[in-house]
Amino acid sequence: MNREELISLSEKILSGTATELEIKQYNTWYNAIQLEEMRTVPDEKEQVLFAAIEKRISEKQKPVVQLWRRWIVAASLTAIVAASVYFYNSSKQTNRSYYANDLTPGGNSAMLKLANGNTVPLSKTQTGITINIAELTYSDGSKLTALQGTGGREELEISTPMGGQYQVVLADGTRVWLNAGSALKFPSDFSGLQQRKVELSGEAYFEVESVMMKGEKNKKMPFIVESAGQLVEVLGTHFNVNSYGQEKDSKTTLLEGSVRIKPAVGQNVGAVLKPGEQATLAAGSIRVKTVNTEEAMAWKNGFFDFNEERLESIMEKIARWYNVTVVYQDPELKEQTFTGSISRFTNASKVLDKIALSEVVHFRIEGRNITVMK
Secondary structure (H helix, E strand, C coil): CCHHHHHHHHHHHHHCCCCHHHHHHHHHHHHHCCHHHCCCCCCHHHHHHHHHHHHHHHHHCCCCCCCHHHHHHHHHHHHHCCCCHHHHHHHHHCCCCEECCCCCCCEECCEEECCCCCEEECCCCCCEEEECCCEEEECCCCEEEECCCHHHCCEEEEECCCCEEEEEECCCCCEEEECCCCEEEEECCCCCCCCEEEEEEEEEEEECCCCECCCCCCCECCEEEEECCEEEEECCCEEEEEECCCCCCEEEEEEECCEEEEECCCCCCCEEECCCEEEEEECCEEEEEECCHHHHHCCCCCEEEEEEEEHHHHHHHHHHHHCCEEEECCHHHHHCEEEEEEECCCCHHHHHHHHHCCCCCEEEEECCEEEEEC
C-alpha cells in the first residue's frame, strides 16, 4: 500500500465511508509496520488529517474496556505522520506496565510421533508435512521419512508445543492447520476403512476432502474429529475446532458445508451446523449461535481477534502463543472484556500495550512470566 493509497483510505475511514474490507486492509497494514521506525514529516494534507485524527482519538479514549476494534482504525491513522498522537498516548498510558524483557512470537514447530514410538522433530523452516501412505514429505516435496506400518497403515501423531504451529495434509487430501499446544492423531492411510477418524486435542482448522467409498457408488466416507468429549462428523467442509483440555468448553465453527456435532457418549443426536454458526459443547449440552467466523479463523490468518472476550480467555491464547505463564494480582481482572485485533507476529509487549490502553489493566513481563495488574 503506497502513500497516496493510505491517505485516500484514511479519509474514507474518517468520513465513515470505508467498507469492512478496506478497514481490514488498513488494519492489516497497520499491524505490519513499526511505528517507532517512521521518521517522515507530515505535509499539509496530512496535517489536516492529523488534526481530525487527534480529535477522533480524544473522543474515543474514554474509560471503556472494549477498545481495540472501535479505536484501532482511528488510532492507526496516525501512522501516516511521524510522532503520532496514538503512539505518544500509547507510551504515556502504559507507563505502569513493566517489561524486564520482551517475548518473540511463536512460529513453525512440531513433533511427529511414529507408530513404533519414535519421535521426529519437524523442520522449523517448513510449514507442514504431507502424508503419502508409504512415506512422509514436507510441503515443498522434500522427503522426511518412510513408513513401516503393518498392512501399509500406521497410527501417527503430530503435536505442536506452546509457541508452535504446523500444517499436515492427510492421506485423503484433507488439510489441517494446528494451533499452538495442540495434537492430532490420524492413520497414515484411510483405504479400507468405513470412516476417516482423527483425534484432536487443542485447536485446528480443517479443510476436509470428499472421498467416495470403494464399491459403494455415490456413498461418501464420513470424516470424524473426536475431541474433548465431542464428535464432529463431516463429509466435505471447512471448519475450526477449539478444544483445549484446560478450557471449560469445546467450540466448533463452520465456514463451509455442513457438520453434525454431538457428545462422544450418550444418545444425544447432536446439532447440525450451517455456515456461520458455532456449536459450544459444555457439560454434555450443545448450544448453537451465529458468529463472525473471522474471529474463529483469526489465529490461522495470523491475528489475535477478540470481540468482548474475557481477559482470562485472551491471556490463555497469549500464553500458548508466546509460551509463557500468566499470573493475576487480582482474580477479578479475569472477568474484564476487550474487543480488538492485532497481528500474532509481533512481540508480546505490543499486544499487551494495546490492552493496557484501557487503563483497566497493566502488565509486567519477567522472564517467561506475565503478571496482570490493575
